[in-house]
Amino acid sequence: xxxxxxxxxxxxxxxxxxxxxxxxxxxxxxxxxxxxxxxxxxxxxxxxxxxxxxxxxxxxxxxxxxxxxxxxxxxxxxxxxxxxxxxxxxxxxxxxxxxxxxxxxxxxxxxxxxxxxxxxxxxxxxxxxxxxxxxxxxxxxxxxxxxxxxxxxxxxxxxxxxxxxxxxxxxxxxxxxxxxxxxxxxxxxxxxxxxxxxxxxx
Numbered sequence: 374x375x376x377x378x379x380x381x382x383x384x385x386x387x388x389x390x391x392x393x394x395x396x397x398x399x400x401x402x403x404x405x406x407x408x409x410x411x412x413x414x415x416x417x418x419x420x421x422x423x424x425x426x427x428x429x430x431x432x433x434x435x436x437x438x439x440x441x442x443x444x445x446x447x448x449x450x451x452x453x454x455x456x457x458x459x460x461x462x463x464x465x466x467x468x469x470x471x472x473x474x475x476x477x478x479x480x481x482x483x484x485x486x487x488x489x490x491x492x493x494x495x496x497x498x499x500x501x502x503x504x505x506x507x508x509x510x511x512x513x514x515x516x517x518x519x520x521x522x523x524x525x526x527x528x529x530x531x532x533x534x535x536x537x538x539x540x541x542x543x544x545x546x547x548x549x550x551x552x553x554x555x556x557x558x559x560x561x562x563x564x565x566x567x568x569x570x571x572x573x574x575x
Contacts, residue, residue: 376429383425387418391572415572422568423561427535434556435536442529443477445470445519451512456504463501463515470517477518477530479537482511487537492530494523508541531555 449466453459478500480488488508493499500517503509518533520526534542535557 376425380422380425380429383418383422387415387422387568387572390414415568418572419565419568423564426560426564427557430557430560435532438529438532438556439518442521442525443518444521445517447517447519449515449517451514456509460501460504463504467500467517470519472517472519474520474523475526476520477526477533479516479518479533479539480509480512481514481516483513487539488512489541490530490533490537490539492526494526506541528555531558 447470449463451459451463453462475492475494477490477492479490480503482488488511489503489506491499491503500515518529520529532555535555
């Protein structure tokens with residue numbers, strides 16, 4: 374089932390649970406124990422709908438933004454013995470790219486699953502700073518996305534996180550008020566605001 378259809382179904386299910394009492398009074402609800410509707414259920418519903426929205430929109434919006442703001446995409450396949458040698462080899466390759474503004478980067482395992490997404494400014498060596506992390510042993514490829522315009526870097530990083538669902542990103546990307554906002558984060562906020570308004574509990 375398409376993510377957009379899953380989103381619609383999940384929203385309908387949440388609404389049916391919230392209005393079960395009304396449909397039961399009118400004789401429209403099926404007999405049986407009524408569903409318990411609580412603040413916890415609303416919170417879980419919001420998170421679930423946000424996840425479905427990310428999956429539904431990241432395919433189109435992330436691709437559009439990437440095509441618009443990513444100048445180059447380069448892959449480095451992990452090689453060397455031990456993380457120190459791997460770090461040296463990577464930094465030599467990375468300097469050869471001569472990035473002008475900065476980049477977003479992603480680590481991938483042998484099954485093409487994303488491990489981590491991050492960003493760095495021009496001349497930064499932040500990707501190789503992760504080579505001593507416990508999860509780096511599973512890394513087989515590092516993708517570098519060179520971003521056109523420094524102000525777009527946080528947005529591209531955020532979209533990459535929405536789209537790739539990295540395993541080891543614990544926090545949302547840091548943003549500053551003058552940086553370009555992530556369109557999917559705007560959708561997440563709208564979903565939460567609207568659902569809390571619709572399913573308001575005392």
